[in-house]
Amino acid sequence: MKNGAWVVFRKEMSHFIGDKRLLFTAVIMPGLLIYILYTVMGMAMSAMMTEEVKSFKAAAVNMPQYIEEMLAQSEFEVQHISSDETEKIKQGVADGDYSILAVFPDDFENALDEYVSKLGADEVPNVEIYYNSADINSSQAYMKLVSTLDVLEDSLSNVFDINNSGKEESYDLATSEDTAGSILGSILPILLMTLMYTSCASLAPESIAGEKERGTICALLITPVPRSQIILGKLMALSLMALLGGISSFVGIFLSVPTLMSSVDIEGGSIGNISADVYKISDYIKLMLLIITAVMLLITLISILSTIAKSVKEASTLVMPLMMTVMLASFMSINVTPKDVSAASLCIPIYGTVIGFTEIFTFSVQAGHLLIAAGTNIVLSGVGIFVLTKLFNNEKVMFNG
């Protein structure tokens, strides 16, 4: 006799693979959506940050000649005005007619000299800069002007330099791996766990609560196949599909992260060169181990709730607290330093898995930690399957008896 679990597995897979709409929504769409969403977001952010502005129309009161010359290099076109005109120009900045208004104190240069020669004075010269933060042009003009004035300020009271030896030397000792790991390790674990949960939750209620609702589960349960094998067959098929959905999401993330991250500046340079290349095959194997066990656990938990439910709608309601738990556990791991994590906390379902993901993405994985997190998932899945078998054998649960 053919193994009952295998027969059920094949039937479930035939349904999942044969139903093109289901296949698309559960496996292809998650990755595709993430890729499109993040790529478009990255491109939009990048375009915003690199938008070329031909010139900034600035108005200034008492601006020294040498500052105007410095600003000219940044495409500033300065219009000198009297202090009586400031209110009118402020309105112009608010309306977008001017990029910026800079008001320097009277006799700014003498005030600076006096301040520098005394190494401090009672009153620090103050430059007032009016800008419009809702206007990209005005915001950029503000940043450029502040940056120029910072340089000027540094040159006036330069006591020591930082990282200005003039040698061709990199002071940031982090490798590109470290940088990528730090960035990816902060976003991917939460995203991955959330997407895995979404994949699992989109499939399990239909497979179990759906069969209960349609009454087709009865025909399955009066066959001579033990109910534990029926459960196993269903869980294997659901786990495989959820895994494919998780992998699809993962690929979508990795393909879109370079575009998304290219808009983020770190120490003046972009990190757009991040790609999946930074991880080795061994990292992916560890990741897959953890993903497979986590998917097993999530599918088992959702299946338990779907078995208790009388309909798909009720199952969708029952899994909501589980979704909140997954989100909570994921966000609790944000500020955790993997090396400080205790073995006991890795035994906390979901949370331990997210920490495991963080360790892998930040190249700080500890074999013991990984085994504890994966082992916890496997043990809890086993307990879950035991509970599911009990539920499947309970006539009140299965047949409202």
Place this chain on the structure above:
Amino acid sequence: MNNNEIIKVENITKSFRLSAKQRKVRKLTESRIIAVNGLSFSAFEGEIFGLLGPNGAGKTTTLRVLSTILKPDGGNAYIDGKSVIGEPFEVRRRIGFLTSEVKLEEFFTPDYLFDFFCNMHGVDDEKRISRKQELFERFGIDKFAFTKVADLSTGMKQKVSLVTAVAHDPKVVIFDEPTNGLDVITAKVVTDFLTQLRMQGKTVIISTHIFSLIEKVCDRVGIINDGKMVMCGELSELTKSESLEDLFFRLYNEKGGETQ
């Protein structure tokens, strides 16, 4: 029909817990309701046995106990000598369970579903192929074997449901309310199917509240009310002096049932 006892029900009882809401609706104070109360009867090889009773009499519960869906609180039942409590897997090998409500996974084709249930029952490939050919031809399913169930007519769906339930060639067919809610053509398909099963030497047990169905297809009948067997015997013997309908209402009124 012969005297080989295939179905034996021995004093089974089955009760269900009532929720507070159910108690309120039914205006009951008890926390449990007794669906079957010390029911006993037998059915023999090659006969169609009918369980006749009003709604709520315990017919469906009895058939669900026989098909191992529900466990009895007390007593026992045997299918071909196998206990529904002690040997449920052996019982499941020997039964085909059906209801008039078609409950098929609509995504699949009749061909796929037939193979699936054969595999679940451990039918070998040779037998599966020959049986599929025989049943599909007999019921005219062969033309629609590779059409999704969702795209079939109601009658054809019912035929597919019948065929998949007996794919493994069970000794006993348990049929809950076989013609309930069916149109005349589909009902005819079902009654013809029942008589064909009898001709093949199968034991069939049906539950119904339709007198004409019992009179048309059953060899023996058990009249139940409030979970108890009121009368059981050969249909021809029971209806010698009065019609089945008259007999039923006489018994029903004697037991204090309400008639309208």
